[in-house]
Amino acid sequence: MTTTERRLRTPTHEALGLTADDLLSMYTVMRLARALAERMWLLQRGGKTPFAVTAEGHEGVQVASAWALDRGRDMVLPYYRDLGVVLAVGMSAKEVMLNALGRAADPNSGGRQLPGHWFHAELNIVSGSSPVATQIPHAAGIALASKLRGEETVTAVYFGDGATSAGDFHEGLNFAGVHRLPVVFICENNGYAISVPSSKQAAVEDLAVRAAGYGFPGVTVDGNDALAVYGATREAVERARAGEGPTFIEAKTYRLAPHTSADDDRLYRSPEEVEAWRRRDPIERLRAYLIEWDLLDKRKDEAIGATVVEEVEEAVRLAEASPEPEPESALQHVFYEKG
Numbered sequence: 001m002t003t004t005e006r007r008l009r010t011p012t013h014e015a016l017g018l019t020a021d022d023l024l025s026m027y028t029v030m031r032l033a034r035a036l037a038e039r040m041w042l043l044q045r046g047g048k049t050p051f052a053v054t055a056e057g058h059e060g061v062q063v064a065s066a067w068a069l070d071r072g073r074d075m076v077l078p079y080y081r082d083l084g085v086v087l088a089v090g091m092s093a094k095e096v097m098l099n100a101l102g103r104a105a106d107p108n109s110g111g112r113q114l115p116g117h118w119f120h121a122e123l124n125i126v127s128g129s130s131p132v133a134t135q136i137p138h139a140a141g142i143a144l145a146s147k148l149r150g151e152e153t154v155t156a157v158y159f160g161d162g163a164t165s166a167g168d169f170h171e172g173l174n175f176a177g178v179h180r181l182p183v184v185f186i187c188e189n190n191g192y193a194i195s196v197p198s199s200k201q202a203a204v205e206d207l208a209v210r211a212a213g214y215g216f217p218g219v220t221v222d223g224n225d226a227l228a229v230y231g232a233t234r235e236a237v238e239r240a241r242a243g244e245g246p247t248f249i250e251a252k253t254y255r256l257a258p259h260t261s262a263d264d265d266r267l268y269r270s271p272e273e274v275e276a277w278r279r280r281d282p283i284e285r286l287r288a289y290l291i292e293w294d295l296l297d298k299r300k301d302e303a304i305g306a307t308v309v310e311e312v313e314e315a316v317r318l319a320e321a322s323p324e325p326e327p328e329s330a331l332q333h334v335f336y337e338k339g
């Protein structure tokens with residue numbers, strides 16, 4: 001882009017009300033999510049953690065959508081893949097690693113839940129159950145409570161395309177539509193529910209059309225375009241806060257890694273398909289935008305990379321040195337305890 005062309009155009013982030021600092025922070029969190037995910041695979045393969053569920057490829061939709069929330073005030077119901085969401089809302093790299101390594105100090109569950117079952121009381125991150133889609137009616141219920149209390153809180157709930165086949169999805173959206181609840185439904189459509197492709201889940205091309213059946217807007221966005229996701233989510237959050245009811249956002253994206261450490265994705269998708277999506281990496285896309293608008297150069301980018309690696313390594317060091325839960329505490333919070 002020439003200097004004259006640049007002068008004539010308004011950068012997309014400015015049109016969306018985002019500053020250069022906002023955008024660089026978003027980019028840094030996306031890179032942190034990627035670096036933590038890559039470290040989680042090494043820890044799992046090295047036998048230090050039992051299981052890894054990561055988010056490579058989803059960072060654009062996760063970080064940019066969470067950025068549109070009033071973080072700390074709004075309620076967030078992530079699903080297991082939402083490493084980028086919880087980091088954007090304020091969870092630290094250390095807390096993420098305490099979770100991955102199942103340590104007693106893990107704020108998510110003190111090492112009781114599977115890794116990736118996010119919870120953080122101060123950050124309003126609500127714990128989910130392992131059965132897919134159960135967080136969707138929970139979100140509708142939480143949004144009903146804030147509406148009844150007259151609070152201006154918005155509830156954001158995240159799930160994959162596979163979750164849209166579950167009854168809980170339809171029940172949650174219907175309830176939210178009937179009661180015009182302040183909730184934003186965010187579907188990270190990566191084309192697969194483990195090995196089951198979208199074409200075997202739904203006979204419609206865009207899942208967003210389903211929102212019409214519940215009486216509220218549904219939008220499909222390019223989930224690898226962080227700015228597009230931010231714009232769509234901000235609009236949905238404003239609608240919800242203004243009492244205009246729910247929105248369903250379908251963000252089309254792709255998972256670049258296997259479903260979890262227990263999956264072999266070569267059995268159901270080709271290396272060519274993965275490679276084609278790798279070329280649409282949301283982090284590369286945002287980096288190209290930042291460079292285009294002179295907000296980032298090679299030196300600054302390398303400095304961000306070095307800071308992120310240091311943060312991840314420090315998180316691993318601290319979490320590994322942190323004590324494991326006492327075996328006697330395994331049943332704590334499972335049964336009612338007097339006093």
Ligand SMILES: Cc1ncc(C[n+]2csc(CCOP(=O)(O)OP(=O)(O)O)c2C)c(N)n1
Nearest residue numbers: 081130131132160161162163190192193194
């Ligand atoms: C009710 C239920 N059925 C099956 C499973 C096993 N399971 C765990 S994750 C998953 C796939 C979900 O896919 P999707 O919602 O598209 O999210 P993605 O993992 O692709 O991000 C399945 C079938 C489960 N946890 N709960």
